[in-house]
Amino acid sequence: MGLYKRLTISQKQIVWAWGLLALPILFYVVVRFYPTANAIALSFQEWNLLGSRSWIGFENYTKLFSDPVFWKVFANTFIYLLLGTPTSLVVAFLIAYHLDKLRFMHGTIRALYFLPFMTTAVAMAWVWRWFYQPVPIGVFNNFLATLGIAQIPFLNSTTYALPSVLAPAIWAGLGFQVIIFMAGLRAIPQTYYEAARIDGITTWETLTEITLPLLKPTIVFLVVFSSIGFLRIFDQVFNMTTNDPGGPLNSTKPLVLMIYDTAFNSFDMGYAAAQTVVLFSVLLVVSLVQLRIMRDN
Amino acid sequence: MTAADSLDHNSQMTSLRSAAKRKRSQAQFIRWLLLFTGGIAMVMPIIYMLSTSLKYPFEVYNLNLIPEEPTLDNYRYVLEDGRFFGWFTNSLVIATVTTLCNVLFDSLVGYVLCKYTFPGRYIVFIAILSTLMIPTEMLVIPWYLMSSAFGWLDTYWGIMFPGLMTAFGTFLMKQFFETVPDDFLEAARIDGLNELQIWWTVAMPLVRPALAALAIFVFLGNWTAFIWPLIVTNSQEMYTLPVGLTTFSVEAQVEWELIMTGAAISTIPTLIVFLIFQRYIIRGVVMAGLKG
Numbered sequence: 379m380g381l382y383k384r385l386t387i388s389q390k391q392i393v394w395a396w397g398l399l400a401l402p403i404l405f406y407v408v409v410r411f412y413p414t415a416n417a418i419a420l421s422f423q424e425w426n427l428l429g430s431r432s433w434i435g436f437e438n439y440t441k442l443f444s445d446p447v448f449w450k451v452f453a454n455t456f457i458y459l460l461l462g463t464p465t466s467l468v469v470a471f472l473i474a475y476h477l478d479k480l481r482f483m484h485g486t487i488r489a490l491y492f493l494p495f496m497t498t499a500v501a502m503a504w505v506w507r508w509f510y511q512p513v514p515i516g517v518f519n520n521f522l523a524t525l526g527i528a529q530i531p532f533l534n535s536t537t538y539a540l541p542s543v544l545a546p547a548i549w550a551g552l553g554f555q556v557i558i559f560m561a562g563l564r565a566i567p568q569t570y571y572e573a574a575r576i577d578g579i580t581t582w583e584t585l586t587e588i589t590l591p592l593l594k595p596t597i598v599f600l601v602v603f604s605s606i607g608f609l610r611i612f613d614q615v616f617n618m619t620t621n622d623p624g625g626p627l628n629s630t631k632p633l634v635l636m637i638y639d640t641a642f643n644s645f646d647m648g649y650a651a652a653q654t655v656v657l658f659s660v661l662l663v664v665s666l667v668q669l670r671i672m673r674d675n
Numbered sequence: 676m677t678a679a680d681s682l683d684h685n686s687q688m689t690s691l692r693s694a695a696k697r698k699r700s701q702a703q704f705i706r707w708l709l710l711f712t713g714g715i716a717m718v719m720p721i722i723y724m725l726s727t728s729l730k731y732p733f734e735v736y737n738l739n740l741i742p743e744e745p746t747l748d749n750y751r752y753v754l755e756d757g758r759f760f761g762w763f764t765n766s767l768v769i770a771t772v773t774t775l776c777n778v779l780f781d782s783l784v785g786y787v788l789c790k791y792t793f794p795g796r797y798i799v800f801i802a803i804l805s806t807l808m809i810p811t812e813m814l815v816i817p818w819y820l821m822s823s824a825f826g827w828l829d830t831y832w833g834i835m836f837p838g839l840m841t842a843f844g845t846f847l848m849k850q851f852f853e854t855v856p857d858d859f860l861e862a863a864r865i866d867g868l869n870e871l872q873i874w875w876t877v878a879m880p881l882v883r884p885a886l887a888a889l890a891i892f893v894f895l896g897n898w899t900a901f902i903w904p905l906i907v908t909n910s911q912e913m914y915t916l917p918v919g920l921t922t923f924s925v926e927a928q929v930e931w932e933l934i935m936t937g938a939a940i941s942t943i944p945t946l947i948v949f950l951i952f953q954r955y956i957i958r959g960v961v962m963a964g965l966k967g
Contacts, residue, residue, distance in 0.1 A: 388792070394870045395793040402784045403799065405840050410806040413817030420816065473713065476706050483711070489953055490714030493721060495960075496949045498899040500917035501938035504924050505724045508931050514736045515931065517723065521738075549717070554960065561961040599964070610810060613901045613917070620925050634812050634902070641816050642906060654813040661810055 420651035427645045438652035447628060448636070448653075455609055455633045455660070458544055462608035466548045466555060467600060473552070474559030475589075488560075492553035499550060503617035506546040507533065510618075533618060536629040543630045547614050551607060555600055562596030563589070598672045602665050609661055610634055633657050721942070728936040735932050749936040753923075759940055761912055762919035766941075769834055769904075769915060770897040776839040777893045778886055784840070785848030786874050790860060800849075807842045815906055822907055833907045834915065838897060844889050847963055851885035852878060888959030898945060916941040 385393065421438055425431040442448050473491060477484065494502070509517045510532035519529050532542040566589065574584045590597075612634040615624060623639065624631025633653065641650035727735060728749050730742045737743075753759055788800050818837055819828075827833035855878050863873045879886070904915040914922065920937050927933045949956055 391791050392793040395787050395791040395796070398783060398787050398870075399799060402780055402803075402840055405780075406803055406806060409818075409837055409839075410809065410814070411802075413814045413821070414809050416817040416820070417813050473710065477710055480703070480706055480710060482703075482707055485953075487710050487714045488957070489949075490711075490718050492957065493718050493946065493949065496895065496945045496956075497721065497942050498917055498920075498938075498945070500899070500901055500920050501724075501941045502720060504920070504934050504938050505720045508727075508934065509720070509723075515929075517738055520736075546720075549720070552717070554964070557957055557960055558964045561965060596965075603964075606810075610812060612812075616901070617921055617924070620921070637812055638902065638906075641819075647816060647820075651816055654810075654816065658808075658810060658813045662808060665808075 417651050417654055420648055421655045423648045423651075425647045427647060431648075434648070438649050441649065442652055442656065447631075450628050451624075451631050451633055451636045452656075454540060454629070454631055455611075457540060458547075458611050458632060459605055459608045459664070461541060462544055462548055462611075463601060463605050466552055466604055467597070469548075470552050470555035470600075471559055474556045474563060475585075477556065478560050478563045488556070491556050494550045495553040497550060499546070499613035500617050502546050502550060503614045506542075506549075506614075507618045510542055534626060536627055539619075539626060539630045543614050543618050544608075544611070546618075547608065547611055551604060555604065558596060558600055559593070562593050566592045594672070598669065601672065602668050605664055605668065606661055609657075609664065612638070633660070721946070724935045724938050724942070727932055728939045730932055732930070732932055749932050750940075753933060753936045753940065756923075758911060758914075758919060758923070759916075759937065762914050762916045763940070765831070765834075765913065766898055766916040769831060770894050772831075773835050773838050773897045774890050774894045776835075777841060777844045778890055780840045781844030781889060782848040782852075782879065782882070782886065783874065784845045785850075786852050786878055788845070789849045789852035790855075790857070790878070803842050803845055805842075807846075811837070811903065815903055818903070819906055828907055829909045829913045831913075834904050834913075837903060838893075838900075841893070844893065847889055848882065848885060851882045855881045884958070885962060887955060888963045891956055891959045892963050895945065 382390070382393065420431070422433060422435060423431045424434045424437070477487060477491075480487070508515070511519065512529060512531070513519045513523050516532075518532065522529060530538060532538050570588050570592070571584065574588055579587070609632075611632050615630050615632055615635055616638075619625050619630055624635045634657065637650050637653045637657065640646050640653060644650075722740060726740050726742060729745045729747070731744060731746055731748065734742060734744070784803070788796060788803075814837065822828045822833045827836065859877055859881075860873050863877045868876065899917060900915070901917045901921075904918050905921070908914050908918060911919070911922065920941050923937050924934045927937075
């Protein structure tokens with residue numbers, strides 16, 4: 379204590395800072411950094427949880443890249459992204475743009491769009507799964523039947539299953555994007571719009587020349603954020619295809635489900651770790667490319 | 676121009692203006708109608724879930740929204756099964772403890788990184804921030820190995836430990852502590868408060884909205900978390916609500932009214948919380964989304 383009292387104010391700050399940070403740093407090292415290193419190391423090893431870990435170099439990766447299932451899964455993961463991100467962003471923007479101009483029942487309508495964001499993905503996956511059932515069970519097909527339109531085998535067809543699984547994910551995230559878009563719209567100074575009105579610019583021009591360019595930071599954030607979400611889709615797929623996870627015929631299987639299967643059903647830990655490293659690389663590359671493209675424009 | 680002319684001119688202008696106004700209010704009505712219809716469509720899955728959970732099995736295939744004979748039988752059945760009560764408790768305990776931990780530690784770390792000058796500050800900040808890029812899915816295998824080595828599988832601690840602190844929360848809190856003037860802290864220091872007291876009694880109350888935003892995100896994230904609890908739990912007693920719901924629904928197979936009841940039980944709490952704290956939650960989401 380006597381030693382502490384003799385320290386200068388800035389020295390005391392250093393002592394306090396490191397003292398307060400000690401436990402959190404320990405946490406980040408043990409729960410984040412060490413596991414990351416461990417996952418990368420494991421991806422160069424073979425291990426089935428029981429025997430010993432043996433180094434096998436790049437074998438997991440060569441095995442993965444020559445596995446047709448991996449390429450199917452890889453393509454699926456990107457289809458989730460390429461369908462999910464543009465669809466949800468365009469729809470969310472349209473809603474936000476118009477809702478922003480609406481005063482009557484503004485709060486109530488905003489709440490209606492936001493409510494799905496508060497739900498549990500697992501629970502809603504089951505609700506949507508029920509919707510997708512054939513007649514006489516499923517809501518959608520019953521509706522089609524009353525209109526006299528042919529049935530759609532949503533979850534049982536290799537073409538429709540992936541979009542069907544994606545729909546609840548888009549639905550649940552939409553409210554968040556609407557809220558963020560509206561905050562972005564609010565942040566645009568009214569003076570720009572007044573100037574545009576005086577100059578006699580059309581509504582469409584105002585949208586493309588003022589609103590969208592000034593909304594760019596919001597758009598960049600939402601594109602990156604939602605892309606990461608769609609690339610990591612799991613809860614919906616797992617729960618909507620429990621009888622044949624990732625099916626039919628792997629048509630809905632994303633990378634995270636493949637990782638889960640390899641690690642916790644086949645116990646091929648090294649092979650699964652290699653897949654997680656691929657997932658990490660994909661997320662990193664996609665985020666960086668998106669940031670680069672959108673900063674350039 | 677006579678007075679009569681000018682009057683005529685004025686009334687013409689007024690009628691022109693009111694025509695434009697009428698057109699605008701028509702457009703506004705169409706806008707309202709479309710947005711309202713869309714909003715109703717958005718909550719339909721939730722409404723259908725609730726309505727079906729109140730139906731007898733024979734009525735499930737009728738798509739009527741209001742059950743002809745509403746019944747709580749499904750809830751009685753699901754709750755008498757007993758497991759849901761345990762899963763609910765597990766989820767509540769885990770989400771609450773994790774939220775408290777995040778509020779405490781993320782704000783402490785954010786505060787130190789924001790308000791203290793010390794060698795290594797930048798490196799610590801970048802190191803913590805860099806963990807944002809590592810997806811959970813990359814860490815679940817090492818976490819599993821760690822948990823099995825230390826006997827954490829199938830325990831509350833095992834489910835909770837990966838989420839006790841987050842880089843997202845730390846970054847969010849650091850951003851908000853920037854708005855707290857250093858003079859306040861200096862004044863408290865002169866008053867003889869120690870550093871922990873300054874953080875807790877001076878700085879923390881000033882960032883209360885940010886704490887609320889963080890708490891909402893962390894709680895919701897842990898309440899709905901699926902993949903890690905699925906991996907780390909083995910026995911049904913330790914399942915969280917989402918994992919339990921998966922198991923329950925697979926067992927129930929085609930008894931959709933029971934599945935909808937289980938889904939409703941895991942969704943209703945967050946919906947109620949949202950309806951009560953709507954304004955704060957939306958503000959919090961915006962804050963966390965834009966600053967985080």
